[in-house]
Amino acid sequence: MNQPMTTNDTTPSFRSLHWIALGLICAPLIGLGASEPASRTRLNVLFFVSDDLRPELGCYGNPIIQSPNIDRLARRGLVFERAYCQQAVCSPSRTSVLTGTRPDTSKVWDLNTHFRKALPDVVTLPELFRKNGYVSRGLGKIFHGDASTHSGLDDLQSWSDSAPVKDAPAAGNAKQETASAARSRKSAATKTAGSAGAAVGKAGVPLTSTNRGPAFRATDEPPHGGGEGRLADDAIAALRKFKADSQPFFLAVGFHKPHLPFNSPKAYWDLYDPAKIPLATNPFLPKDAPAYALVEKAEMWSYSGVPDVSQIPDDYARQVKHGYYAAVSYMDAQLGRVLDELDRLGLRDNTLVVLWGDHGWKLGEHGRWAKHSNMENDARAPLILSAPGMKHAGQHTAALVEFVDIYPTLADLAGLPLPAHLEGTSLKPLLDDPKSSVKSAAFSQYPRSVAGRQLMGYSMRTDLYRFTRWVDRDDHTKVDAVELYDHATDPQENVNIANVPANRALVEQLTAQWLGGWKAARAH
DSSP, X not given: OOOOOXXXXXXXXXXXXXXXXXXXXXXXXXXXXXXXXXXXXXXXXXXXXXXXXXXXXXXXXXXXXXXXXXXXXXXXXXXXXXXXXXXXXXXXXXXXXXXXXXXXXXXXXXXXXXXXXXXXXXXXXXXXXXXXXXXXXXXXXXXXXXXXXTEETOOGGGSSOOSOOTTXXXXXXXXXXXXXXXXXXXXXXXXXXXXXXXXXXXXXOOBOOOSSOBSEEEEOSOTTOHHHHHHHHHHHHHHHHXXXXXXOEEEEEEEOTTSSSEEEEHHHHTTXXXXXXXXXXXXXXXXXXXXXGSOSXXXXXXXBTOBSSSSXXXXXXXXXXXXXXXXXXXXXXXXXXXXXXXXXXXXXXXXXXXXXXXXXXXXXXXXOOSOOSSSHHHHBOOEEEEOTTXXXXXXXXXXXXXXXXXXXXXXXXXXXXXXXXXXXXOOHHHHHOTTSOSOSOEEEEEEEEETTEEEEEEEEEOSSEEEEEEEESSOTTOXXXXXXXXXXXXXXXXXXXXXXXXXXXXXXXXXXXXXXXXXXXXXX
């Protein structure tokens, strides 16, 4: 198998490593000191988000996946082992991060609602920096849209530029693919790395047929080509302009990968030996969980060549994981190019860097291939924060944190006033002491329409348990189902023990904590 790809040499320079660590959240914390005025140093922010990124990275303990650039960022930052999104789907999750509010406040529970309908005057995270003298620039997918072109559910007033950036295509936008990539897509069904359609078809399993192409493919693009490469090019150009103009900046870079389709240049597929990619060890539904807790055939089945069955064959499953891993490595390499440029420009010493994935994604766990649930695989996602002069660089924290905490943390570290509307908690104490805690639980939710009933599953993750109550959306006293998973004995959440008589007192205890909500959870 080939060695992991890095942006320059296989051994990154100390300077390059240093920048990565310096990145994001710790800078103000560690760099300024309690007695120094925030105005003394204006800390830039480099804000990375990756779509559908699981904590499936080297720095999170996966020995197979090749993520050298994220891993070196982790060595200079703080890795949050238990970070949870507020709802495991793109727009609600991103809205919670960027507005600092939870889905029930923003009223964003789907992919079609703009948060300004419910919160017309809310100051978003990039807008806060813009209002405090920063150039605020978004590239790629930040909100649920494209910030480079201000399309979809982007938010114009969050950014300093009000007009679309020319020649800056959305990452992963099929309309922007090159002719060679198009040829690769059309012939993907016959490629070894491109599709398992032929083999599965011969076994008699029906395949999906859509106009979207295969769910994964290897392209003949160069390693730094394609949508993610163009996005990195734009981010590098933006950094150079900020440097030339001596402007403090908030630069958000939204990578599309590893979101479906799992297509990436062949160089990244070649990093992996498919035989060494393990399949999920729990390809079955949680015992005694409500049938609607997880969706069945979700977004992957909107692509062509997918076995049109609920439990896909192992050989196809392994190729899907291969495609996902390759897409992560592709994104990682482009992120590394941006970090290298930050270092080259001498900007690292006053720049905060954050990387987060908007939610998790099941890769065969519980027999599912999607997000869209309250399970640990979907609600938990990576979060890495780095800043200049960190005293705990390279460490991990097991503290429970939420994505709604990112906004107050960055504002706190940059010395900006925290708006009164924020519903998260600054994570600055964890940068000073990774073994401490800031809250006793993390809260996620997911809506379901079940036989004409509108339900909301509210999930609470404590130190030991995941506790979910499915209630009527209009009357939370009407409980349809309860889930309880003991992470001490069942970290994969394979058995719902909420209805076990011996657990009645525990359920009552957790119900009382659940009723207290996130405000009580953050109090000490």
